[in-house]
Amino acid sequence: MTPSPLPRYPAFMSAPEPTAAPTGVAVRVRGACRVFRSAGEADVVAVDGVDLSIAAGEFVAILGPSGCGKSTLLRMIAGLEPLDAGDLGFGAGGGAPKNALAYVFQDAHLLPWRDVLANVALPLELQGRASGERRDAALRAIAAVGLADAARRHPAQLSGGMRMRVSLARALVTEPRLLLLDEPFAALDEITRQDLDDQLRALWAATGMTVLFVTHSIAEAAFLAERAVVLTRRPARVVLEHALDLPAQRDAALRGDARFAREMSVLYEALRRGNGKAA
Numbered sequence: 001m002t003p004s005p006l007p008r009y010p011a012f013m014s015a016p017e018p019t020a021a022p023t024g025v026a027v028r029v030r031g032a033c034r035v036f037r038s039a040g041e042a043d044v045v046a047v048d049g050v051d052l053s054i055a056a057g058e059f060v061a062i063l064g065p066s067g068c069g070k071s072t073l074l075r076m077i078a079g080l081e082p083l084d085a086g087d088l089g090f091g092a093g094g095g096a097p098k099n100a101l102a103y104v105f106q107d108a109h110l111l112p113w114r115d116v117l118a119n120v121a122l123p124l125e126l127q128g129r130a131s132g133e134r135r136d137a138a139l140r141a142i143a144a145v146g147l148a149d150a151a152r153r154h155p156a157q158l159s160g161g162m163r164m165r166v167s168l169a170r171a172l173v174t175e176p177r178l179l180l181l182d183e184p185f186a187a188l189d190e191i192t193r194q195d196l197d198d199q200l201r202a203l204w205a206a207t208g209m210t211v212l213f214v215t216h217s218i219a220e221a222a223f224l225a226e227r228a229v230v231l232t233r234r235p236a237r238v239v240l241e242h243a244l245d246l247p248a249q250r251d252a253a254l255r256g257d258a259r260f261a262r263e264m265s266v267l268y269e270a271l272r273r274g275n276g277k278a279a
């Protein structure tokens with residue numbers, strides 16, 4: 001692991017204004033490193049000196065090859081994984097955003113014995129909120145992901161895409177100011193995935209939350225985000241930070257647009273460089 005000098009930062013929270021009033025939390029990662037050590041095995045350096053500065057209300061995609069350290073980095077930001085070096089800062093004050101962070105995993109992880117409504121209400125139950133308030137907020141979140149008609153169904157009665165919608169609703173129900181998503185739609189077919197991408201982007205625009213979205217799909221990163229951070233193969237280091245020059249209003253037609261193709265090729269070249277391939 002190379003020691004990483006602390007970088008000089010641009011003014012924190014200086015990225016472009018989102019479309020809605022920002023309610024998001026800013027995130028700053030400085031020199032983040034994570035090494036996994038197991039007795040009798042070589043150390044695995046997963047993340048090596050990553051710096052990120054994410055503005056309040058920004059939508060950032062973190063793109064990198066399989067196994068490069070994307071999940072480890074996201075888990076570090078969520079406080080689920082310690083940092084071996086470096087530090088994290090949130091908002092202007094620097095403290096972790098209490099009750100303001102939600103995490104969406106690759107698998108929906110729903111409780112099979114609970115219906116959609118009860119699954120989505122769970123985080124509010126854990127916060128000790130009153131039952132009427134839980135129900136109203138859960139129904140709002142369920143409607144926001146297009147599942148109003150399925151609130152009383154159980155997970156076994158849902159398709160994979162519907163289950164991921166429930167998982168997204170469960171994350172949204174607490175009105176997070178920072179939403180972290182780890183390849184949430186990777187297992188879905190292309191059309192369902194695009195539907196969910198459309199919906200997530202619309203939800204982001206409506207709320208102004210900060211979104212960090214991990215993916216290994218170039219098209220998904222380009223479609224969703226305001227900015228893409230491309231990581232090298234393991235250990236993850238930043239090879240490119242790129243502001244996507246695309247319209248704020250994004251729809252299916254954009255995916256066939258020449259500007260979209262150009263942005264995808266910029267990300268593709270960076271991924272190749274990060275994998276040690278010649279330009």
Ligand SMILES: Nc1ncnc2c1ncn2[C@@H]1O[C@H](COP(=O)(O)OP(=O)(O)OP(=O)(O)O)[C@@H](O)[C@H]1O
Pocket residue numbers: 036037044045046064065066067068069070071072073216234
């Ligand atoms: N708890 C752990 N203990 C030991 N090694 C780990 C642990 N978690 C991750 N690793 C290793 O760290 C490296 C990065 O893993 P990580 O899951 O962050 O990659 P990723 O980019 O999310 O991959 P994928 O795209 O396949 O999800 C891998 O080599 C992995 O085996």
Ligand SMILES: [Mg+2]
Pocket residue numbers: 070071072182
């Ligand atoms: Mg992962």
